[in-house]
Amino acid sequence: MTLIGSAGPLATAYDVALVDLDGVAYKGPHAIPTAPPALQAARDHGLRLVFVTNNASREPGEVAAHLTELGIPADADEVLTAAQAGAAMLADALPQGAKVLVIGGKGLRTAVGALGFELVDDAAAHPAAVIQGYHPDLGWRQLAEAAYAINAGARYFATNLDLTLPTERGMAPGNGSLVAAVVTATGVTPPAAGKPEPGMFLLAAKRAGAERPLVIGDRLDTDLKGARAANIPGLLVLTGVSDVRETLTAPKEHRPSFIGSTLRTLEETHPEPRQDGSWWHVGDARAHVVEGRLLVDGGSDIDRVRAACCAAWAAADAGEKLLVETLPHLGVAS
Known part of the structure; x- marks a missing residue:
């Protein structure tokens, strides 16, 4: 199970984005600087947005008003709590x-x-x-x-x-x-409606009439696990909780379909990963695992991250132990 590619911008490949809030649109009281222009550009490409949050304390209108104040115009019917x-x-x-x-x-x-x-x-x-x-x-x-x-x-x-x-x-x-x-x-454990359960994403997609939905989140254990459970492609943005190191060691059920440094990645094409022998290539970047060590070179910062994830996941799925202490630093700017 590995990343997938997109021949065109994600904002045109999908019709509705199911967008997490904290760590994706904002951090605390402030918008993530790249989020308002990136989401507006995605709308301009025709991508509709539904903001999906595990926060149950606020009403949809309050969430929409908060987003609007942060420069991300939203209506109450674009929010699912x-x-x-x-x-x-x-x-x-x-x-x-x-x-x-x-x-x-x-x-x-x-x-x-x-x-x-x-x-x-x-x-x-x-x-x-x-x-x-x-x-x-x-x-x-x-x-x-x-x-x-x-x-x-x-x-x-x-x-x-x-x-x-x-x-x-x-x-x-x-x-x-x-x-x-x-x-x-x-002694009673309740069923839950929110992420990572798939029902919340399926409900959001149904309400929006989505035919090609895309989940966008920053947490592997909630947003991306929920996307996998709902069988919806998931985009991990590296502006919140889950970092590159955690992504490299993610279990199958937490893995994203796409990775981007920020929401600006919605305007970008995502190279299709390809395997050549033991090497995984994404764009001009390549990576492979040798005796438990992950080796990465070439390409852009984010393509090195993508290639590294493909190589690390393939090794893990083949039963090879990845030496976590030897993982290279692959941080990308947000």
Whole structure:
């Protein structure tokens, strides 16, 4: 399983991009400098955008307004949150009008209420289900109500299971960490709607009427794993969490179909990787693995990264042990 090529720009090869937010469009409160012009150029090529986020605390209109303030114009109907995906999961599992205890912010409450469920605030109301999403003000009392309801027989769902959440000050506990507290108290592990589960990407693609969707993300374990699970090509941009070293050692289910240093790669063609003996070639770059050591030369920075990934993945898939401590530095500027 390796990278694929694109004879023309990705922005013309695909019709809808399913775009992650943090690490792709922005970092903390600021846009990634290359993102606004690159996304506008992609729109100008005819690529439609849907912003797909595991954040369940904000409503789509708030997300769209934030993007617009950062120079990335967006409408609410171009945003799909984990809250909306979670509500859709409830709709598949419960009768309309069922009582649901929502543990999370207003984005999740709005999404669940919009599908006709009766929102309740505590276990004493005997909810049919509990759904939990991240909110910075969640505390012991809300988690306890969730546990009481689940232990009394309510079904348990989560918007996503991200263990960490990037903030301006660094990584903080994410929804998955808070869910773990309830799991410990109940012994019940909830299904999740958000990435890396495929349903969120499939729902976004369906809503957009996409025929040739492309996932764009910065995290191998959520964005790109979800793309693989949904059988949708995935583009990894190196502006966020996952770096080149992590990508070189990625398991099959986390591997992207394309790699770019920034979102500007949407305007570029992506050379088709080709194998010649033990060497993998991408553009003028080439790489191979000899006795566990990865050797790379030629070409541009990003093509060396691409060739290196092809060689490293092929070696790993053949059962060869890659000597991680000998991996060359292949960082690219973002």
